[in-house]
Amino acid sequence: MITVWGRKTSSNVQIAMWAIGELGLEHERIDWGGAFGGNDEPDYRAMNPNGLIPTVKDGDLVVWESAAILRYLGARYGDGDFWPTDPAARAPLDMWAEWVKTSLAPVLTLKVFWQLVRTRAAERDHGLVTEGAAALKQLTALADVRIGDGPYLNGAHLCFADIMLGHVLYRYYTLDFERGETPNLDAYYARLQERPAFREHAMVSYDSLRVD
Numbered sequence: 001m002i003t004v005w006g007r008k009t010s011s012n013v014q015i016a017m018w019a020i021g022e023l024g025l026e027h028e029r030i031d032w033g034g035a036f037g038g039n040d041e042p043d044y045r046a047m048n049p050n051g052l053i054p055t056v057k058d059g060d061l062v063v064w065e066s067a068a069i070l071r072y073l074g075a076r077y078g079d080g081d082f083w084p085t086d087p088a089a090r091a092p093l094d095m096w097a098e099w100v101k102t103s104l105a106p107v108l109t110l111k112v113f114w115q116l117v118r119t120r121a122a123e124r125d126h127g128l129v130t131e132g133a134a135a136l137k138q139l140t141a142l143a144d145v146r147i148g149d150g151p152y153l154n155g156a157h158l159c160f161a162d163i164m165l166g167h168v169l170y171r172y173y174t175l176d177f178e179r180g181e182t183p184n185l186d187a188y189y190a191r192l193q194e195r196p197a198f199r200e201h202a203m204v205s206y207d208s209l210r211v212d
């Protein structure tokens with residue numbers, strides 16, 4: 001049994017939960033962080049001294065940092081399609097996963113999502129949103145070329161890198177800002193929406209996070 005601490009509205013929790021859903025793993029998720037609090041409880045800090053969500057416990061093993069959790073779940077429970085065991089096959093996928101985590105997701109989260117959802121209308125920095133939208137046009141153009149006809153990053157089957165790329169797309173496509181033309185990414189997002197685990201764990205409303 002895998003335990004996940006983290007509110008379902010957290011994009012980083014969604015990485016862990018969507019992976020767990022795709023891999024069909026028995027689990028429980030405990031609402032934690034945000035309005036639920038708990039991050040500073042001593043028992044939680046003993047597991048995760050960084051005090052953020054998600055934290056995952058699998059038996060005696062504790063893992064935090066969503067990308068590390070995704071890689072752990074893939075390596076431990078994924079088949080060769082989800083988590084290629086050949087390092088030379090896995091590295092090019094991991095490269096895109098890392099790129100999403102360090103390049104695409106921070107722009108979406110910090111420049112667009114934070115301003116449009118987590119900042120009061122009167123206090124919004126629209127220049128930052130415009131800057132983020134321009135950067136996202138360039139970044140998603142790269143993803144669009146990489147995806148091509150897909151259907152997934154590893155070809156026919158969904159893999160761990162799709163979890164990292166796909167988990168940002170619900171927010172990307174539902175936030176009110178100007179997006180670039182990315183027909184391959186659009187089609188990829190449509191394919192992901194056919195997956196029950198994606199719908200359940202990655203298409204989570206962020207209305208409860210709005211400040212007005």
Ligand SMILES: N[C@@H](CCC(=O)N[C@@H](CS)C(=O)NCC(=O)O)C(=O)O
Nearest residue numbers: 010011012033034052053054065066
């Ligand atoms: N690098 C960390 C970032 C974790 C993070 O920033 N989590 C946010 C939610 S997405 C958090 O814990 N915020 C405080 C809270 O929700 O209480 C990861 O990928 O897991």
